[in-house]
Each structure stands twice: as structure tokens, then as C-alpha cells.
Amino acid sequence: xxxxxxxxxxxxxxxxxxxxxxxxxxxxxxxxxxxxxxxxxxxxxxxxxxxxxxxxxxxxxxxxxxxxxxxxxxxxxxxxxxxxxxxxxxxxxxxxxxxxxxxxxxxxxxxxxxxxxxxxxxxxxxxxxxxxxxxxxxxxxxxxxxxxxxxxxxxxxxxxxxxxxxxxxxxxxxxxxxxxxxxxxxxxxxxxxxxxxxxxxxxxxxxxxxxxxxxxxxxxxxxxxxxxxxxxxxxxxxxxxxxxxxxxxxxxxxxxxxxxxxxxxxxxxxxxxxxxxxxxxxxxxxxxxxxxxxxxxxxxxxxxxxxxxxxxxxxxxxxxxxxxxxxxxxxxxxxxxxxxxxxxxxxxxxxxxxxxxxxxxxxxxxxxxxxxxxxxxxxxxxxxxxxxxxxxxxxxxxxxxxxxxxxxxxxxxxxxxxxxxxxxxxxxxxxxxxxxxxx
Numbered sequence: 001x002x003x004x005x006x007x008x009x010x011x012x013x014x015x016x017x018x019x020x021x022x023x024x025x026x027x028x029x030x031x032x033x034x035x036x037x038x039x040x041x042x043x044x045x046x047x048x049x050x051x052x053x054x055x056x057x058x059x060x061x062x063x064x065x066x067x068x069x070x071x072x073x074x075x076x077x078x079x080x081x082x083x084x085x086x087x088x089x090x091x092x093x094x095x096x097x098x099x100x101x102x103x104x105x106x107x108x109x110x111x112x113x114x115x116x117x118x119x120x121x122x123x124x125x126x127x128x129x130x131x132x133x134x135x136x137x138x139x140x141x142x143x144x145x146x147x148x149x150x151x152x153x154x155x156x157x158x159x160x161x162x163x164x165x166x167x168x169x170x171x172x173x174x175x176x177x178x179x180x181x182x183x184x185x186x187x188x189x190x191x192x193x194x195x196x197x198x199x200x201x202x203x204x205x206x207x208x209x210x211x212x213x214x215x216x217x218x219x220x221x222x223x224x225x226x227x228x229x230x231x232x233x234x235x236x237x238x239x240x241x242x243x244x245x246x247x248x249x250x251x252x253x254x255x256x257x258x259x260x261x262x263x264x265x266x267x268x269x270x271x272x273x274x275x276x277x278x279x280x281x282x283x284x285x286x287x288x289x290x291x292x293x294x295x296x297x298x299x300x301x302x303x304x305x306x307x308x309x310x311x312x313x314x315x316x317x318x319x320x321x322x323x324x325x326x327x328x329x330x331x332x333x334x335x336x337x338x339x340x341x342x343x344x345x346x347x348x349x350x351x352x353x354x355x356x357x358x359x360x361x362x363x364x365x366x367x368x369x370x371x372x373x374x375x376x377x378x379x380x381x382x383x384x385x386x387x388x389x390x391x392x393x394x395x396x397x398x399x400x401x402x403x404x405x406x407x408x409x410x411x412x413x414x415x416x417x418x419x420x421x422x423x424x425x426x427x428x429x430x431x432x433x434x435x436x437x438x439x
Contacts, residue, residue: 009097012081012090014066018186018239019211024100025057025092034059035100038118039213039231040188041177042103055079061179062189083181098141099124105220106162106170114170115220116156116163119213122415123150126165129221130429132420134404147404148415175223180230183263184242187232188212192223196273199437200228202264204257207247211238217420225429225438228274230264395427 006027011020022037027048034057035042041059049056053073059066061083068090070079077092099118107113116137118124124137125147135143138150143165145153157164162171176191192198201222203215215231222229235256236244245253268274399405399421407413432438 006094007096008077008092009095009100010077010090010092012068012088014081014083014088014186014239015086015241016088018088018241019237021239022097022100023090023092024097026096026101032057033101035097035103036179037100037213038103038120039211039216039219041179043101043172044177059179060177061181063181066179083179086181098139099137102141102156102158102163103216105173105175105223107173107224108168108170113173113220113224114163114165115217117213117216117220119216122147126156127217127220127419129224130425132422132424134417134419136415145418146415147417147419173223180232180267182230182232182267183260184235184240185232185260185264186212186239186241187230187264188219190219190223190229190231191273192226192228194226196228197275198226198228198273200230200268200271200274202261202268203229203231204261204264205232205234207249209237209244210234221425221428225432227432227438228268230268232260232264235260393431395431397421397423397427399424 008025008027010023012023013020021040024035026033030048030050032046032048034044034046036059044060046057046059053071054069055072055077056067056069059068064084066081066083068079068081070077070090070092075094077090079090081088081090099116102116102124103118105113105115113129115127115129116124117127122136126135126137126143127133128135134147135145135153136147136150137143137156141156141158142151143153143155144150154166159169162169164170174193178189178191180187180189203212203218205214211233212231215229219229219231233240234244235242245256247253269276397403402411403420403424404414405417405419405421407416429438
């Protein structure tokens with residue numbers, strides 16, 4: 001028999017050939033609190049059936065639940081995991097994961113909030129909302145001043161229904177999460193507190209072989225705003241099936257990814273908890289949006305202003321990450337013209353084809369050898385020509401391609417970052433509330 005309470009930690013793969021995902025199981029008699037890896041569902045209470053050395057629990061999923069069945073051998077539980085026709089395996093050992101059960105969003109009595117997140121290659125971090133200040137977290141739950149620091153700024157204290165930091169109690173924001181399969185893609189659905197129906201956002205990746213953990217900060221912030229989020233692993237990456245289409249920004253590649261986005265929007269629109277006016281976000285959404293799917297708004301964070309098939313010199317990477325940012329100063333604007341690709345067929349056509357409000361974040365500027373793209377000039381050109389007949393707005397923030405402050409403008413300086421640029425979360429929240437997409 002399994003004694004309770006007992007903590008177990010390990011990994012599972014579903015299907016068996018895909019990347020392993022972390023899992024933590026804390027037993028409490030006939031129930032257990034199950035937390036999955038970054039970007040996946042967290043802190044979910046499930047019923048556990050134990051018969052001798054056999055254990056079974058079912059995790060919420062759509063269109064089918066995720067079923068774990070295994071056997072206990074000494075200090076290890078191993079078995080199978082399935083979701084519909086998909087088959088995989090899981091393995092757990094006795095022991096408590098300190099970070100995994102803490103992943104999620106928390107709110108203080110004064111309305112401020114923090115999220116605890118984790119991504120590959122970085123220590124876990126605590127993010128303050130709405131300021132965007134970000135702090136690394138060390139193994140003993142010590143907190144640092146910057147993203148790469150793991151001590152020197154107090155420590156997280158785990159409490160019954162939340163956490164405490166610097167004497168402030170933050171209660172866990174209770175959300176409902178489901179592990180989703182939509183076509184070839186695997187995703188996590190996060191439903192905010194309340195009955196709904198909720199506005200929703202399908203988070204769609206830009207370039208790179210990205211997983212759903214890329215969106216965990218935005219999923220947490222959206223939950224605070226009363227917005228449901230579907231965050232996926234790009235096809236062929238993480239737990240998603242099919243073949244990764246590669247990085248060439250051809251029409252064929254974008255069409256494949258856009259069809260995945262369309263399938264996710266249709267899935268959201270068909271859920272009873274979701275407002276049928278569904279919004280979509282990110283770069284691929286501009287192609288997905290041309291299908292007249294049910295959307296009220298599109299929000300792109302650092303979206304391109306030139307054709308993705310012909311990036312200007314300003315988009316070329318340098319050693320250590322993206323090119324160094326330069327401010328697009330108003331006095332420099334008359335001397336700076338948009339690169340010849342700005343407003344080419346792909347972006348311009350996508351704006352004209354939109355049937356909803358749109359607002360991209362733009363970065364403050366980029367250095368270039370032969371051409372310089374000024375986001376203010378590009379946005380002005382697009383809003384005055386391509387998007388004249390649409391609800392099109394834009395925000396320029398002092399950031400590079402990421403919304404996170406980089407001390408040198410290069411991704412290599414990310415550990416020294418103080419967090420998201422100030423104004424990022426307020427600007428996002430203001431736009432969503434102004435378009436009726438947030439409570």
C-alpha cells in the first residue's frame with residue numbers, strides 16, 4: 001500500500017517519442033495535487049485510486065482526459081500515460097519538487113500580483129505585476145534582485161493557500177487548466193476564475209522551435225485580466241506531433257502554422273466557457289486572421305513591420321543575440337526612412353484583410369549597417385495607409401525584439417535584466433480593457 005501523504009517527482013512523455021515533461025504528485029489520501037512542467041497545467045487536485053501497489057489518476061484534458069496508471073516498486077512508480085489514442089510513459093520517485101508546485105500566479109490584498117515561472121536554461125523567477133520587475137529564485141527559494149540573481153532579496157515562504165515574500169501574503173489565483181490536443185498540436189488551456197464565458201486568446205509562436213513555456217508569463221497575466229489562454233507547443237516540437245516546418249519564412253511554412261492557429265481558434269470558439277468573439281495573438285495570426293474566423297482583436301508583441309520573407313539588415317542577429325537597440329529619437333526621424341521591405345505585400349495585406357481591431361507592440365529601434373527601420377515611421381505609414389479603414393493602434397516601448405529589458409541590447413545580457421520594460425503590462429492591459437476584451 002502507499003502511505004499518505006507522500007510526494008513524488010519525475011517526468012512523463014506523451015506520446016512516448018516526444019520530449020519529457022516534469023510532473024510532481026503530492027498524495028493526500030484519496031486525492032493528490034498534480035503539477036506539470038513549465039507552461040503546462042499546475043496545482044490541480046485529482047482523485048487517486050490505489051489498489052495494492054497499483055495507482056491510477058486522471059488529469060483533466062480535452063478532447064479526452066490524460067490517464068496515468070502505474071505500479072509502485074520500492075521508491076519508484078512507473079507506468080503508462082494515455083490521452084485518447086496517444087500512448088506514453090511516466091516515472092516517479094519519492095521526493096518533493098520545490099519549484100514545480102509553486103508555478104502559477106498569486107495576488108495580494110492590494111491587487112498587485114506575482115507569478116512564479118521556470119524556463120529551460122534559466123533559474124526559476126518571480127515576476128511582479130504590473131511593474132514587470134523580475135527576480136531569480138534559488139534552490140532554497142531565496143530571491144534575487146535581477147533575473148540571473150538567486151539571492152539577496154529575501155526568500156519565498158510557502159503558506160497554506162499561497163506564498164509570502166517580504167512580509168506580503170499572495171494568495172494563489174485559482175485557475176482551471178486542461179491539457180489539450182488540437183489536430184497535430186499539444187497545448188494547455190487556462191480558464192480564469194469565475195463562470196465565464198470568457199474572452200480568449202490563442203497564443204501563436206513567432207520563429208524558432210518553441211514550446212508553450214514561452215507563454216507562461218502571458219497566460220498568468222491574462223488569467224488576472226479574466227482572459228482564457230490556449231498556449232501550444234509548435235508542431236513537431238515538445239509534445240506536438242507532425243513535422244516541424246522549419247525556419248524559412250515561405251508562404252508554405254506560414255500557411256502550415258496559420259492553419260494550426262485557425263484550428264486552435266475554432267477549438268476555443270466551440271467551448272461553452274468561451275465568448276464566441278475570440279481574439280488571437282502573435283505573428284502567424286495575421287495570416288490566420290484572413291480566414292474571417294471569429295475574432296475581436298489581434299495583439300502582436302514586437303511583431304515585424306517588414307515582410308518576413310525579406311528582413312532588412314536591422315533584423316540580422318549579432319554574436320550574443322539580437323542586434324543592439326538604438327532609440328528612435330524624434331529628432332532622428334526625418335533622417336530615417338523605413339527599409340524598402342517595410343509595408344510590403346505580406347504585412348500590408350494582412351492588415352487590410354483583418355476583420356478586427358489590431359495593435360502590435362513595436363520595439364524602440366535597431367542598429368543596421370545599410371538600412372535602419374524606425375518603428376514609429378513604419379507604424380505611422382501602416383496606420384495612415386494600409387490600415388486606414390481599421391481600428392489600428394500601436395505602442396512604441398524602449399525594448400528590443402523581446403519585451404524584456406536587455407542591459408546591452410543583446411540576449412547574452414538576459415541574466416542581468418531587471419525584467420520586463422516598464423509600461424509593457426499596463427499598455428497591454430489598457431488596450432484589452434479598451435476593446436472589451438478584459439474585465
